[in-house]
Structures are given as C-alpha cells and as structure tokens.
Amino acid sequence: xxxxxxxxxxxxxxxxxxxxxxxxxxxxxxxxxxxxxxxxxxxxxxxxxxxxxxxxxxxxxxxxxxxxxxxxxxxxxxxxxxxxxxxxxxxxxxxxxxxxxxxxxxxxxxxxxx
Amino acid sequence: xxxxxxxxxxxxxxxxxxxxxxxxxxxxxxxxxxxxxxxxxxxxxxxxxxxxxxxxxxxxxxxxxxxxxxxxxxxxxxxxxxxxxxxxxxxxxxxxxxxxxxxxxxxxxx
Numbered sequence: 001x002x003x004x005x006x007x008x009x010x011x012x013x014x015x016x017x018x019x020x021x022x023x024x025x026x027x028x029x030x031x032x033x034x035x036x037x038x039x040x041x042x043x044x045x046x047x048x049x050x051x052x053x054x055x056x057x058x059x060x061x062x063x064x065x066x067x068x069x070x071x072x073x074x075x076x077x078x079x080x081x082x083x084x085x086x087x088x089x090x091x092x093x094x095x096x097x098x099x100x101x102x103x104x105x106x107x108x109x110x111x112x113x114x
Numbered sequence: 115x116x117x118x119x120x121x122x123x124x125x126x127x128x129x130x131x132x133x134x135x136x137x138x139x140x141x142x143x144x145x146x147x148x149x150x151x152x153x154x155x156x157x158x159x160x161x162x163x164x165x166x167x168x169x170x171x172x173x174x175x176x177x178x179x180x181x182x183x184x185x186x187x188x189x190x191x192x193x194x195x196x197x198x199x200x201x202x203x204x205x206x207x208x209x210x211x212x213x214x215x216x217x218x219x220x221x222x223x224x
Contacts, residue, residue: 033212041151041198043214056211090157103147103212105157 003027006091006106013081014114020077021109023091031055031096032074033103034066037088046089049074050096081113117141120201120215128223133188135218137201140182144206148175148186151198151217160186160199193222 004025013019025032033056034046048056049068063079078085091106118139127133137146148160161168161175163184168175172191177184188195201215 040216042216043200043202045211045213048211058211088155092157102159102162104159105149108155108157110155 004091004093004104004106006089006109008109009107010110010112012112012114015081015083017081018077018079019081019111020075021089021091021111023074023076023106025072025091025093025104025106027093027104029093029095029104030071031094032068032071033092033094034074034076035090035092037090037108039087043090047074047076078111081111083113086111086113116216117213118201118203118215120199120218122218123216124219124221126221126223127191129192131191131222133191133195133220133222135186135199135201135220137184137186137215138182139184139201139203139213141203141213142206143179143182143203145204146177146184147202147204147212148184149200149202151200153197157200188220191222193224196221 007022031050033048035043037043045058046060047066052068065077068074088108088110090108092103094103121136145162145164147162150158150160163177172189174187198217198219200217202212204212
C-alpha cells in the first residue's frame with residue numbers, strides 16, 4: 001500500500017564504491033524528485049523527472065546519475081562514493097502537470113560512506 | 115543568506131499552547147509548502163498555498179504574498195506535534211524547483 005517506497009532504507013559502504021538507490025511510486029504521479037538531506041537536516045533538490053524527462057538538474061557532481069525507466073520509477077546511481085555523500089536521500093512524487101504539486105515523500109535512504 | 119528563512123529555529127512549549135512558526139522568502143514564488151518531518155525521519159506535506167489561508171484540523175497556514183511571509187499555526191498543541199516543520203517555496207521562474215528553509219524544531223512538553 002506504500003505510496004512512495006525507497007530501497008534500501010539503510011546503506012553503508014566504503015569510499016570509492018558504486019551504489020544505487022531505487023524509488024517507486026504507485027500514486028500515478030507524473031513527476032518524481034530526488035532530495036538530499038545533509039547532517040544539518042537541510043533539504044536540497046538534486047533532480048526531478050516529469051514524464052520520464054529530466055527537468056531539474058541542480059549542481060550535483062557527475063558521479064550522481066538519475067534514471068527513470070518509467071513514470072513510476074526513479075533510481076539514483078552514485079559512482080565513486082565519497083565521505084561527503086553521506087546523507088539521507090529522499091525520493092518524492094507529485095502531479096506537477098495538474099498544478100497542485102503537493103509532494104509525497106518516501107521514507108528516505110540513509111547512506112553512510114566509510 | 116538563504117532564500118527561505120524560518121523562525122524560530124527551535125521552539126519548546128507546553129501542551130495546549132498556541133504555536134506560531136514563521137517563514138520569510140526573498141524570491142517570487144508560485145506556491146509555498148509547509149512540511150512536517152517526524153522524529154523518525156519521515157516527511158509529510160501539510161499544506162500547499164499560493165494565497166490566503168488554509169486550515170486542516172488544528173493546523174492553520176497563512177500567506178501574505180506582498181510581504182513574502184507565511185505562518186504556520188498550531189492550536190491546542192500536543193506532544194505528538196513535536197517534529198521539525200519545514201517551509202519550502204516554488205519559484206515562479208526557471209525550473210520551478212522547491213527551495214527549503216532550514217526548519218523549525220518544535221518540542222511540546224506534556
């Protein structure tokens with residue numbers, strides 16, 4: 001029944017590794033987002049896809065690559081992980097094209113890079 | 115200086131008190147969101163507003179577009195209202211991204 005789900009919930013890995021976080025929404029939304037919440041709890045947009053097209057791409061290192069195979073999924077792949085990538089990553093979705101734009105958030109993925 | 119500023123950063127109150135959290139922004143916006151982040155980390159959208167006032171249960175959100183200011187009020191506060199409340203604005207130009215405030219940590223003491 002979960003509206004926006006993310007896997008895994010926790011991810012602990014070594015510096016230099018490559019990892020992926022997956023997000024799925026079953027709300028029929030047309031837009032999905034990735035946010036990063038740092039240790040000071042500050043949320044910042046990373047990427048947004050609308051109908052599988054990238055519409056927001058903030059100043060994020062090239063090591064981060066989002067992929068949207070369909071409107072219900074938005075995955076985040078991170079290459080060559082660095083200590084500074086440790087954070088909580090939230091996926092969200094909304095009906096952007098309907099103008100309501102209320103966003104529904106996933107539970108977050110806590111990434112720890114050692 | 116952040117585009118979105120919240121005050122206070124931390125707020126502790128007794129159960130039953132009327133709570134006000136403020137949000138000021140410096141850019142033109144098409145909408146403002148109030149979010150709640152529970153102690154466990156989950157984020158819930160409370161309100162999205164572009165003008166006037168909205169009410170949901172004990173929560174009331176107001177916005178003054180001319181003054182670039184919004185307030186979130188909680189009436190008859192309860193310990194379960196303890197959370198971080200985050201204001202976010204959607205700019206009305208460019209890629210329309212959401213920009214977030216730094217949050218207000220609210221603690222309601224029984």
